[in-house]
Amino acid sequence: MNKREIDTIVAGTNPVSFAAVEALPLAEVEGDLVREITAEPAEVRMPNLKPRRFRRGGRQLALAGAVCAVALAILIAGGAGDGSTVGLDKAVGDDIERLLKASPPIVIDAPGWKVEALSEPFESEGTTQFSHDYETESGPETDYAELQWLLEPMRRRVRAIATLPQVIKRSEEKTGVKMAPYVVKELAPVQVLGAQARIFTHREFNHSLSGWAIWRLREHTFQLRTNTPGVAGLRRILASMREIEYEAWLDALPPTIVKQGQGIVVKLDDVRSP
């Protein structure tokens, strides 16, 4: 018995396969964890920020920035209504501009829906988060939708979703780690932003998400996920998606939008008037 065979036997005793862990729908939770951690003090040398007026394409973004002991805070104010237009470190301003430019100007054009956050984890790939607060008989509720744009081919994304149940089943069989039943169902396609979107729903895996829509637009594959209950809710959101002019999109962003790119951690609590 050689060392490879021994390693294989030992590997067979592994109670938790990496595939099972990789399949856990924890991306959002992990995003929170990363943000929590990076809000902690770290051994980072802070630069001497030199205030500088930040302009873009004739429209002035009023940017208020401040450096706190541990966090860099950026607030984008909608217009210069309060007359407090301030400068911003060029690198920070450029980063925000790059993030804004790289984000597709797409909104959910329905009452109550707003852009909650933008993030760009990788070059030319990122996420826009939307939310919708409303009241029900049992109290306030929030629906959210997450629009992801990726450079990978659409078929790869579809395949990843379609094969998830098998991946999870195999993991369960191999590791004994039980997960909730995972059933993916494909529904009739719908038109989204002039493209045909494939719709998938699943149940009882992650109760907070009810489905996916995937479509191709120009060089990106788009994926929308939402916790809005029911397929009708998902279709309603898809029907409300609009691609708008860049300037109008900037106006649609709320004054206190938090940009959560990997290089831009924003903590509104830390914002101070410069």
Add this chain to the structure above:
Amino acid sequence: MSFNGEETTPREGAERRFARLYAENGRHVMAYALRRAGRPEDAADVVSETFLVAWRRVEDLPPEEEIQPWLYGVARRVLANQRRGEVRRARLGERLRQELPRLASTDPAPDVEDVPTRILNRMEARDREVLLLAGWEGLGPAQIATVLGISGPAARNRLHRARRRFRKELERAEAQRAPHCELELEEAR
């Protein structure tokens, strides 16, 4: 400072590096912790603490090829502290602590262990550890050395000895099992 041709501040650069570090290694550390921690919530704490350590040392992280074993090494120490009761609960990652047990509830250990598992459980902790790092995490001697904070040759020797002992125990178990099977067959006749 520049990142992908763009100017960034040191803080931004650090946050980018850290987020990428997590994206590339978070699930590996989670798997490592789930395999070893008694409960998924403890594994969640190990993940949070491990990456908090990484963040605090973000300016002083090892080279890319050593990052993963280095993180395992941190996780190993967090686990050891946890077992000693020195760390009750991580300060961060409350949502992960709530979600992980819901999604990855591990069944209690079966009453009857299979032979390799039984052998591993009876081995000395030092031997068991290197075998699991090789078999479960797929690490080579150099990476195991990083995890354990020992030299490369020491890790290689330790792994070699552990494999030899494991093989011996496995052969012994097989030898004991064979006559037993014959007896059972005899009884069945």
